[in-house]
Amino acid sequence: MNSLPKRIAKEIERLMKEPVPGIQAVPHDDNLRYFDVSIEGPTQSPFEGGNFKLELFLPEEYPMAPPKVRFLNKIYHPNIDKLGRICLDILKDKWSPALQIRTGNFVILREKVLLSIQALLSAPNPDDPLANDVAQHWKENEPDAILTGKDIVRFSVSEKMDLGIRQAKVD
Numbered sequence: 184m185n186s187l188p189k190r191i192a193k194e195i196e197r198l199m200k201e202p203v204p205g206i207q208a209v210p211h212d213d214n215l216r217y218f219d220v221s222i223e224g225p226t227q228s229p230f231e232g233g234n235f236k237l238e239l240f241l242p243e244e245y246p247m248a249p250p251k252v253r254f255l256n257k258i259y260h261p262n263i264d265k266l267g268r269i270c271l272d273i274l275k276d277k278w279s280p281a282l283q284i285r286t287g288n289f290v291i292l293r294e295k296v297l298l299s300i301q302a303l304l305s306a307p308n309p310d311d312p313l314a315n316d317v318a319q320h321w322k323e324n325e326p327d328a329i330l331t332g333k334d335i336v337r338f339s340v341s342e343k344m345d346l347g348i349r350q351a352k353v354d
Contacts, residue, residue, distance in 0.1 A: 187215055191241060206297045208239065216241040220252070222297060225305040229332035230258070232340055237267070237300070249278035250296055256339060259332040261309040261318035270313035273299055 187195075195210055205223040210216075220237040224230030236255040242248050252274060254267035262270040273296060312318030321328040 190246060191215070203298065206301060208297065216245075220297060222301050222304070224336060225301060228305045229307075229329045230260075230304045230336055231333075233258075233336035234340075235304075237297075239296075246280040249274050252296065252300065257335055259317055259328070259335045260304070261307050261312040261314055261321050262303055264313045268313060269300060269303070270311060271299060271303055 192215075195215060198208055205225070207221040208218045209220075210218050218239040220239050222235045222237060224233035224235065235258060237252055238255060240251040242251060252269060254263055254269065256267075258267075264270075307321060309318035309321035317328065320331070
């Protein structure tokens with residue numbers, strides 16, 4: 184961690200010491216600017232029961248530039264496109280290095296960003312879409328769009344369970 188800017192090193196240290204419930208972010212051993220992220224789908228949302236994998240990268244310009252984050256697994260959400268890119272203002276034009284300061288204490292920026300992504304799962308916004316077809320579905324028939332989101336989560340979970348059962352039989 185010696186070659187990293189002090190701020191990033193502090194954030195990584197705090198992230199490891201004080202994990203956020205429902206969110207896990209682990210830096211790569213070979214490049215501490217890259218993180219493997221796991222976010223649990225929030226309760227009482229279409230994504231409840233899901234465990235979403237994301238990648239997070241802190242660019243050289245960080246903290247003046249926002250982190251780069253994207254979903255790696257399929258999700259049916261108006262603010263997340265098929266490539267996993269996320270439409271979230273704090274990852275774009277509302278980004279500010281000041282996001283990490285709260286009441287004089289450091290707040291892990293990734294924690295703020297990742298909590299915001301988790302909150303986005305609870306409150307899809309079809310009026311500011313990245314996936315226009317999903318947003319249209321959400322606007323025209325929200326209950327059906329929610330069912331589609333739940334079906335994808337359920338399929339993903341059952342697929343992982345099947346894989347686990349097959350893996351156990353091989354072992």
